[in-house]
Structure formats: C-alpha cells, structure tokens
Amino acid sequence: GTTSVAAPPTNAAGGLEKTQLKVATLPAIDSAAIYVAIDQGLFEREGLEVTPQVVQAAPEAIPMLIKGEIDAMFGNYVSMFAAHDKQALKVRILAEGSRAAPDSLSIMALPDSPIKTPKDLEGKTINVNVLRNFQELALTQVLKANNVDPASIKYVQVTFQNIMPSWKGGQIDAAYLGEPQVTAATATMGARKILDPASGPAAEFPISGYVSTQEWYDEHPKTAAAFQRAIHNAAKLMENNREVVAKVLPTFTQIDAATAATVTFPYFSGNDNPVRLQRVADWMLEAKWLSKAIDVKSLMSPTTSG
Amino acid sequence: MSAQTLTSIRPASPAIRWSRRAAGAVAFAALIELISRTGLADPEFLPPATEIAGRAVTLLADPAFRAHALTSLLAWAIGLAIAALVAVPLGLLLGSVPLVDAATRSVVEFLRPIPSVALIPLVALVIGTGLQHRVALVVYAALWPILYNTMYGLRGVDPVAKESLRSYGFGPLAVLMRVSLPSSAPFIMTGVRLAAGVALILTVSTEIVAGRGEGIGVFIFFAGIAVPARMADILAGVFWVGLFGVAVNALMVAFDRRVFRWHHVQRGEEG
Amino acid sequence: MRRGGLRTAAFRVAVLLVLVVAWEAATRAAGSAFFPPPSTIVERMHAMWFSGSPATLFLTDAAVGDILPSLGRMALGFAGGALAGVVLGLALGLSSRVYDYLDGVLQFLRAIPPPALVTVFLVLFGFGLRMQLAFIMFSIVWPVLLNTADGARSVEPLHLQTGQVFRLSRTERLLRVVLPSALPKMFAGLRLALSLSLIVMVFSELLPGTTNGIGFQLTTAYVTFDLPAMWAGIVLLGVLGYLLNEVFLVVERRVLAWHHAAQRLT
Amino acid sequence: MLEIDNLSHVYGGGTPNAHHAIEGLNLSVAEGELLCIVGPSGCGKSTLLRSIAGLITPTGGQVKVEGNVVKQTPDNLAVVFQDYSRSLFPWMSVADNVALPLRRRNMDKKQREDAAREALESVGLEGAARKYPFQLSGGMQQRVAIARALAYRPSLMLMDEPFGSVDAQTREDLEDLVLKVRGHHQMTIVLITHDIDESVYVGDRVVVLSKAPAHVVGDLKVDLPGPRDQITTREHPDFVHLRAEVGRLVRGHATV
C-alpha cells in the first residue's frame, strides 16, 4: 500500500519463525488497528501476512487459540485474565489494543427518564453485554468516585441487538452503551448521557488487546515482535488520522461510512504500558474475580517499536 | 386428510385445499402486519410483514446472501443425513434388544439434555470450528427425534405380523428388517421430518451464536449488531429459513405419501 | 422377570461405572482445563450445591437459587408446550380443514430458529418468565405436535368406524378412540419434548434479563472460565435429564400398560 | 325399514384397477325382518353392509333407512364387523368395550355396567369382563363384538359373519340368542353368513348375491313353522328343501 506515514525501521522478513498469521478479531471498532495495519501494508512491511477471522464473541476464539487454528486473538483483558487465572489458557499479551476514550462508552437515560444524575442510578437496572466483565469493572470504580453505591446497581445481561428494545420497553432503567450506539441514541432518541464509565479513576481504561498463548509466543518470539510493531505503528497512524480508521470500519463492522465519520473512537495504543494494564488485574482481584494477583508485566512482551 | 375423520367430511378438492393454505398464510402475515402497524409491537423491532417480504425478495437477488444460504444448507443436509444414518440403525438396535436399551439408557439419557450452547466450545476444542463443528452439533440434536420415533415405532408393529414371519423360520434380524422396519417406517419418517426442522434450527442457531465465515445465522448475527439493528434483514433471513422448512416438509410429505402409499390409502387418505 | 430386572440393573450400573472410570482416566491423562476429571466436577457440585444444612435437604442457597427456578420454568414450559402440542396435533390430525389452514404456518414456524427471534419475543413478552416460557413452549411443542398428528391420523380405521357406527359423540370419539390410539406415538413426542425442555430451559436462561437458573450459572461459569463449575452444570443437567426420563418411563409404563401387553412387548 | 335402490359401488374409480364391487343392486327389508345374505367370497357383501351403515358413500344409487337417504351413519344402528378383532378397542377391558356405545343411551354408569354384564353373560363370557381383548381367544373376541352390538339394542343390526369363529355348540346358542333378542326388541337384522344351513335357520328371508359385481340372484322367503329349534327345525322337510335351494343358487344354478 501507499503510505504517508513516517516510516518506522523496517525489518527484513528473514528470521521470522512464521509469516502467515491468523488472528481472531471482533466486528467492533476496537479491532480497527489490525485492519488498518493490513490496509496500510504495515504487516507486509514486517514480512507478515495476517488474515483476520471475525468471531462473534471473544470466548469463542479461545478454543481456536488452544487448538492452534489461530495464532492470536483480539480479546478483552477481563476475560483473558480470568482465563489465565483459571488456567484455562496461558495468556501472552502480544500488543495492547484499545482503551476507552471519553464518550466512547456511556451510561444513558431516555429523555423522559427520571434519571438525571449519577446518584439517580442507585438501585437501578443497567444492561451489560456480558456479566462480570470490563463494563462492570470500570463502572464500579466510577460510581464509587461519584458516591454511588455500586452494589445497589442491578446488572442484567442483554445482547447487543436487544439493548434498544429492552431500553425502550422499560426493562432496563439506564443503558450502558458503547459506540456506535452512543452516537445513534443521542441523535435518534435524544438520549442523555448520565455518566461516562471511563472517566475519573477509569479514564483511559484498557479494554482489549492482542493475545496468544504463552507456548505460541515462546515458539515465535520474532514473529510476535513483528506483529506488535505493526499494530503499534497502525495505532500511531490512527491517532491523528480518522480517515484511515473510517475507511476500514465498514469492511468488518456493521458501521457505514457516514456513521464511521461521526462516531467516537477509543484510544488505540501505540505502545504497551504494564502500569495501566495492571489496574485491570488489580480491580479484578478487588472484585474477587481473580483467585490471586496477576503480575501483568510478566504476561507482556517488551515493546520493540520505536 | 382422511375420509374417516371424526366428522367424515369428504376430502375437499385440491383447489379448495390450496386456497385454504393460502388463506392460512395470508392470515398469519396479516396478523404480523397488524401487530406492527398498530404499534402493538414497536415496528422498529417487528417490522410489518409487507416490509419483511419485500426485503426477503431483494435479499434473494443478493449473491452474498445466497452464498450464506448455501453454506447453511450444506451443513444442514450433511448433519441431517448423518443423523438419519446413525439414528435409524441405533433405534432398531435399542428398540429390539431390550438389554442394550437398558444398559445404554443411563448414558443416553444423561448425554441427551446437555445443551449445545454448553457443547459449542467443547466441540470446538475437540474437532475444531469449521463446517464439522456445525455438522456435529446438528447431528447431536437431530439424532434424537429419529432415534425415539424408531424405537417407539417398533413397539407399534402388529405382533401377529411378526409372528407370521417368525413361523416361517425367519430369524430376528429378518423379522426386524422385513416386518418391523417397513411397518414402522411411516412413523420413522415423521421422526425424520421432525429432525429436519431441528437440524435447520440448530444450523442457524449455532451460526448465530458461534458461526464464522458464512451462513444464514452469520448474516442474521451481523444484521443484529448493526446500529440500529436491521430487523427487516433478520426477519427476512428468518423468512427464508421458515420457507425452506415448509418446502422440505412438503417434499418429505410427498415422499411419504408415495413410498408409504399403503399406509395412507388404507386409512382412506386417497392419493 | 424379577431376576431379569435385577440383572439389567446391575448391568446398567456396571456400564455406568466403566464409563465414569474411563472418563476419569482420559481427562486425567489429557490434563486439559476444559475437561476436568469427574472427581473434580463432583467435588465442585458438592461444594456449590449440596453442602447446605440438613434443614434445607443439604441444598445450598445457590442450589435453591439456581436449580429450583430452572426446574419451575422447565415444568411450566413443558406442561404448556405439551398441552399445546397435543391439542394442535389432534386438531391437525383429525380435521383436514384445520390441517389445510394451519399446516403451512406451523411448518414455517417449526423451522424458525428461536435465537433469531429473541428481539421479537422481547417486544412481545418483555423480560423474564413470560418470555422464557414462550421460548420453551415454542421450541418443544413440535415433537408433540407432529407425533400426535401422526398418531391421530394412523388410528386403526376399523376403530374409527366402530365409533362412527355406534354414533359416539365427537368428544367421545376423540377421548375414547383417537386419543388412546394416538397415545403411544404421543409418548414418543413427549419423551423427546421432556429432554428438549431441559435443553431449551438452559437457552431461555441466556435470554436478556435472566438473573438465575442452571443455564445462567452455566454461562456465567463459562465466560469467567470457571470450567469445573460449567461442568458441574452440565453434569447436573445430565443427572436431571436421566431422573426425569426415569420418572417419565414409570408414567409411560402405567399409562401404556395395555399397549405393551397387547403388543406382546413384555 | 331399509330400501336399497339401484346401488352400485366402484372401488378406486378412475384408476386402471377400478373394481366394480356392486352393480345395480335392489333390496328392501321390512321392519323387524331378519334377512340373511349369502354369496361367494369377495362378491361385495361387506361392501353392501358398509353402504347401509354409511361408512362408504356408494358411487351409484342410494340406501334409505326409515325413509331417509343414508349420508351419515343412521341412528340406532349396530354393526358386528367381519374383522371383529380389529374392531375392539385394545385399551379397554372387555366390559368397557361393550359399555362404550351405551354412552349414547340415556344410561348412568351403573346401568351401563349392568347392561354390559348382561350382554356378556348372554354370549357366555361372564368370566371375561375384566380382561382385555388381547387376552381372549378369537372366538371370544367375536362374542364380545356381538355382545357390544346386542347391549346397544339397535333398531337395525348389521352382522358380518358374526359366528364364523365359534364352535358348533356356541354357534347354535348364538343363533338362538339372536332370534330371541330380535323377538323381544323388534330389531331389524341383516346377517351375512357363509353357512347356508344357518341362513335358512335364522333368516326370515335369504338373499343370494352373485359373483362380483354383486346383484341379487335369489330372494327366498323362509316360511318355517313355529318357533325355531335347532333339532326339529333342521329336520323339517321345508328346511331341507330351502337349504338345497339356497345351495343351488349359491353354486350358480338359479332355480327360477
């Protein structure tokens, strides 16, 4: 591909243990980096040929990873750490992926709802995509910071497609939305933002990253490094350039070009930072979702990109 | 259906019967239209039948959708075929050798209620996630109706008929194949019809929950994660699945009436 | 007879034991976290559900909170679905008019994958029990319906004629001639529906807004990778399925005693 | 009572295997008459019976019972089917089988049970009431079917070879039973039999049918003196003569 990027040092394809990779991704904005990296020829530059495989939810990719059908997957840290803790999977984080940006997640109420402030959420029912996942983890911290008792919130699991009907039908009091639903709800329903679950203590909360198994990493250290570089380079490219993202979104999500131009993107990580990721593991431990502490740094790969 | 029904109504002419069928379908569509148009259900989530139908027609022209449909069809057909090939002999065995039935029953009945959602990851771990994954789950679900109908069908075989053949010195296997099997075949066929529906449901459901690549279920899943969800697409997909179910059932009924003509004619269901 | 019964019982236990031992050995050898050995699963089941106080029959709060609501949903769904299946099946099997009007629509509905209709169920029934029951019934009604219709259509013609000749009323013919004849086939459908109701119960507990139940526990365990807990749920379902089936067979043996005797099955 | 007018029946009409079972059959039976029908195997006797009972719609002509054209099964009719064992309900005890049709009568449970018991006694099955049909021998099943029809007290009774499976002694008893019941309850009876002696012994009239397609080839009034008796009646010269006559008709040598 043609590129206007400041070219990072290019490695020769030689020396890579494996050049053709299959990576499971999700049909969501968070997965954009890998598509941008493909689109912009960043993998090619590292001597890699990456084939993304869209799965419907991250847990499905885990058997594929274990069975070796894929080399790496894009998954959220809460799931990954839980799997690691239960020894279902020895996780190795290849590269950080996305972090919550302001307004990319939102607790929203319908225009005529009595809920006006975060305090009004107390005792209310809120949807999450999956129970005991990052949505709850982040919101708990933010609610605490807003003097709302997190234990009083009733979470119900509602699949993506059914959030709107449940919300309109009054089965949930406030909706926990991500993009592009935030934009859509604001524009078409006049929904009001009550709270940003990724603010205050949970600001820039890391959501998902690219992971493989420890064994895979041990066998393919150079490939892993090359992969990480490409992802980081993509993230850097995306930082100030909405168009490269907007261009790929319609190819793997259900977001059309028009919407892609207006939605709020998460942050894509241009480098790996064990400190912010450790927060996730610590909060999970605090919520007793982990049986013992995880030293996140030991699961991460050294950053080799510039 | 039958001349000897409770009311002994003479069979209606094909024209009348087809118009009744059409009336039934139209009434059903009208009901959906009504629920949607009157706002009984939010039309955003349950679009009117006319809109669904319109969308269904345009979908058919879409090569991508046809590819989805073909993939699902393949998984369905393979799964159903394997299920039938396994379940009928197994049903004959369990239905005719009580000891085997008794011995395996605890295992069979233990395995049976395990839902495929729980199996999805486990099957994926064991045999991978390709076509074989869907097929395995379809087989697992479609097996039972055929198996049970075979076992129960065998019990309905007239003992005098079985004894007739036995008295001519035929062994148990010959009696099974020449009397029990043909005699219970119509009911086994009903089991296959049931299984065809179950297999269709399982194919699409598995795709919705854990499909990759292609399949009607994958199509439905993606329509569902759009914002706002493309309900007309989802229901148009559902429409084609349902219609396929109707077609398969009709084919099987036609087959049934042809091959088991003795069974129907005897009951006054001429034709 | 009696001794034969004991022998098959012993045989069954032996088969079961061999399989469990094989399972234990295989899972230990494989050492995969996804396939914990049965001993681990049983331990987990005990800890989760059956370590309660004697006052609650050793059931823990979790057991009361998960197993009972699930069984309740299942029972209600099964009863409703079975009833609907029998009624519709008889109507379809007996009246060519009803058959013509409804068959197409029913065959259409029968092929529809319920997961694709969750949104529709949601807007029609709302969260919770109503939607779950609708979901269960919608799924299990078909085997009962089709088999009952088949049974009603295959009544010995001479039986129908006898009823007709003696001018039995419609209800009498239905209840005393058609229903008993169709009963053996209906039971095949009911037995299918019974285990199906257990399966669909689990599915229904994945529906939006569910907060308890075996299915809920099972999926929560999976998404948090608590695999022994997931397997505990699977095994519990298996055990429940087995027990329900045994109860079903006892009922069937009573209700269909005439059939088994007349068909020289025993 | 019963008028059969130019009756025809074709099975599988329109198909290449169409079979003309009955053609242009005329017959009338008076109130209270006991008509015996004899004819070669497969000629169409059962078909005729089913037309009278409204179980099949004849393809031509019509049947009138008490002046009304038969479209559905007429009221107060009972049939003893040739295939008696299949006409019993296997899920009911023998007593219940017999009592079932009585639901159409204004009888309470007790009365129905009594009537069933009485009917079973009259056919010599008092001991079998609580048994199920499959526990009975062929002849016993046939007697249950007869008891069921008798208990019903129909005004028109159709019997298709009702005594085919019982021993000689029982057969005679049943013949006399039918004669007795007919006398008591003013029944009209149409009885199909292959036993020529029987047809003359029980019948007021014997109708002989031809080979398929069936039509009437002989219609004999049986005018035997006094109440019938198994010994004396059968020795009566008229009986012997009539029997020979029917025999000749059946064998295809019409006398007239």
Place this chain on the structure above:
Amino acid sequence: MLEIDNLSHVYGGGTPNAHHAIEGLNLSVAEGELLCIVGPSGCGKSTLLRSIAGLITPTGGQVKVEGNVVKQTPDNLAVVFQDYSRSLFPWMSVADNVALPLRRRNMDKKQREDAAREALESVGLEGAARKYPFQLSGGMQQRVAIARALAYRPSLMLMDEPFGSVDAQTREDLEDLVLKVRGHHQMTIVLITHDIDESVYVGDRVVVLSKAPAHVVGDLKVDLPGPRDQITTREHPDFVHLRAEVGRLVRGHATV
C-alpha cells in the same frame, strides 16, 4: 413327526388373573397325517398351535417336532393364523406377501414369483396378485394366507380355522385343495376347525379337546374308503356316524 408331552400353558402366571389354557395335554401326530382338532371356543386350541410353532414357550411339558424339542420355530413349518388379516403385511402386494417366505427356499426371484402365482391360482385369486391386502375382502385375505402357507411347501403345516371366512363352495374347494397338496407333498397337517363335518371330511384323525384347561377328551381315527369326495364321502354311513360321534364328544358326551 410331532410329539406333545404333558403340555401345559398358563397365561399371566404368578398374577391373580393367571389363566390355565392347557393342562397335561398329550398328543402325537404321525408323519403325513392330517389331524383335525376341534374343541369349544376359548379352550386352548390356538395356544396349542402356538406352542407347536415355538411362538410361545409352554409353562409345562414339551413339544417335539421330528424328535427335537421345540425351543424356536422348527424348520419347514407354516402357520395359517386365525387372525389372518393381521398376519398379512399391508405394505406388500398380495403376490409379494405370498412370495416372501420363499426367500427361505433356494429360489430365485422368478421362481418365487411363479410359485406365488401358482399358489394364488390354486385358491382362486389369480386376479388379485397385484392388489394390496386391504383391497381384498375378508375371505380373500384368508385365502391369501392359505396360499402363502401352501406355496412354502412346509413339512408341517398348522392351520387355525383356515376356512372360516369363505363361502360354502370355496370352502369345499379349499378342503379338497388341502387334501390334494397333502397327498402330493407329504405334509403333516394340524388343522383346527369348528366345523365338525369338515373335521371328519378332511381329517385322518380328529382330536376333541375339552373346555379350558384343554386336554384331549376324544381321539378318533377317520377310516373312510377311497379318495375323499364332497358328495360321496359325506353320504357314506361311516362319515355320518363319525360326525355324530365327534358332535357328541364336543358337546361333552364322551362315548367311550
């Protein structure tokens, strides 16, 4: 050929409704003999037949066929069931029904078809070969069952009221057919009938059974001169005498 030794059978043994169908029955049939069995309805004749055919295991005593105790169905045996209509397979044409048992013989398809056609002809059903059993009248179905047994050429043939549903003329033809076939193919035949004349006419020996539980109350050798003939044999004084004798035995007046 056939030895029945102290045979007993109890249905539902151990239950309160146990029924003693047969008790201490002894009987032997020589090779090539045609034995007729008569006895009251429900006495246990069909039960006896089923024991010989190995379809039920008697609860006491034993049956030997050609010296071997019957545990399973003996070879070269054919049965015409009393419940003939249920013994035919509804999914097969009449010809196929008749041809099916011939698969046990070393015959190719053509030979089987020929044998079936021939057997059907011999019972007067040449026209019905392609029909299905439900398209036949009762008597025709019964003849199909007979044809099936005849075509099989068994060495031991068991017939349970095989001519109950056919007209007098056909019945006589079938009686003669059985006699002819027996002569040609050296069959041993056990035939149950309720027709006393028939038992004497076709039988080499007539055995009379008692009321349930069945045992032998009479065993008469039928010694009629020359080949049997429907007219002359039935007029023969020995025939008349034997017939009366059997009748008395059946009615419970043993002569000896």
